[in-house]
Amino acid sequence: MTPMVTTSTMRWWHSRICCYFLTFVVVAALGLMSVAIGTRTVPWGDIWAGLSGNLETIGQAAVAKRIPRTLLAAIAGAALGLSGAIMQGVTRNPLADPGILGVNMGAALAVVIGVAWFGMAGAQSYVWAAVVGAGATAIFVYAIGSLGRSGATPLKLALAGAATSVAFSSLILAIVLPRNDIAGGIRTWQIGGVGGATFESIQLVWPFLLIGFFISLLSARKLNALALGDELATGMGENVALARAMAALGAILLCGATTAVCGPIGFVGLVVPHVCRLLVGVDHRWLLPFSALTGAGLLLMADIVGRIIARPSELDVGIVTAFVGAPVFIWIVRRQRVREL
Template sequence: MSPAEGPDVATLRRPARVRLGWLLVVLAALVLVMLASVAFGSRIVGWSDIVAAVGGTDETLDQAAVIKRIPRTLLAALVGAALGLSGAVMQGVTRNPLADPGILGVNMGAMLAIAVGMATIGLYTATQYIWAAIAGAAISALFVYSVGSLGRGGATPLKIALAGAATSAALTSLVTAVVLPRGDIAENFQSWQVGGVGGATWENIAQVLPFLLGGLAICLLSARSLNSLALGDELAAGLGERVALVRGVAALGAVVLAGGATAIAGPIAFVGLIVPHMCRLLVGLDHRWLLPFSALTGGVLLTAADVLGRVVNRPDEIEAGIITALIGAPFFIYIVRRQKVREL
């Protein structure tokens, strides 16, 4: 990227002390939004009740509310981290500034797989949802990348974005066709389809956590190789990278994260788009810093969205997926206009 095409390169190569400073800021923000998540909702809970509830006391309604909100808060941070990291890896793998599990059809592939599983073989456990979602997400990702690679120029950002948008629209129609005739699953599916963490339980977190940790490990271990891919396939190969293998392994980690997050919280869009762009401005282009920052910042964003959804419509709530869509749609338009869908 030349200076005429975007931010000055020097502003994207932050010294270590600046990166460490932003790390402390992001960690502090994560702690604050998690505290806000257990304190705010249909009832506002005081600090003394929060401390008592964390210690295991549930003698009052406020303390009981805190105990119920703790798994919700943890799940919001985990799902946000998974989506933020998945988006950063997808952007690195495809060199596409518009890459995101929602925009590329990965979330919708996971949702269709769950819908088909519920309608045909009666999926009902979180683990079954997760396996189905990962399989659906992987198939959708392969399809979108294959379609976007057709024709002159290969897999350009514009072609992949268009292929993802078309695939998402088609999969949405298929989901409706599968679920609509089935009144026995439609109600539960529609509440999950919106995307949110209101149904969090310790059991669900325990079931999805191994998948998220596995995807996290794969993605973080791919960071150095993603730096090589950013130089272009020919240069990466000249540096000794097996480009196809690196791209496939990193994409696998991103799909596992996106599929697991979608299975447990529904299809939450735009977190994977917004977060990596924010983090590049803070810590630069080095994926060894960008990926962990994207995970932490994703946790901050989704937890904050969940808190906002509970506060603005009290005593009812707006699901976090709706809040992220309201934030992400204008950001998507801004990125399209500013980047002109060039490669990263």
């Protein structure tokens, strides 16, 4: 029996390592495509020269401008994919997602209030406002979804998040419409995109993202325990409330920082964890880093598609991910059978 177990274990490790390696290769290829594809077609010679820092030709200058955009798309996609996996693990809700639970819209509302009512202008202020807004919204949605005898069921959380997202979106419109001085910029930012990326904006959110990634990945074992149920997790020595709070904190930091620099981008955190579970299983020690890697690839691909289908203009990634995510959301609801949620 021992050789059979050993062989099975080796195959298990081999299949997951292959998934990681192949996904990494795909993400790297998408990164190169993101640098090469745009309004102007850039030859490979200019791409390598531009990556080296040369700015002698228009093509090399275009590459230099696309590098921060590519980097931001990869980082934002990784953050959203990882935060989605965390939220689904914390709530044990297959429909959990920063967009569906209203967390992204709460972060956006906090930024809009800061800009419109308090004259907030610095990008650093945007990040703090977005993180606070995301945290407050997460607490609010969980509190509303916990009302009633059955507690925070997946369906109640999804409904509470959807209602909160719609309400916050209406509030944003009510705040922005009378303010012609900020309306154009806010509406563009609210779609969700990476077109205006700069190294300076990435540096501002990098500390929040780094802390969020660190906390989230450290929560993997605790999320495995929570997946067994609160009673079993408590019997295993876990502090259930603390475990949920720490994992949620990591997801909130990731969502808030990403929303501050990119705007609210939906459905990445919903689609990515479900795909990743099919490939590497439900163990969060494998699932969380793989969700980050796959999320980076998805947002890079969405950004590339948005540039190709709308040439010489482009579609923001928030629009592209909505086209991809909405059918997946419907499929998940039908697969899970709403009455059982």
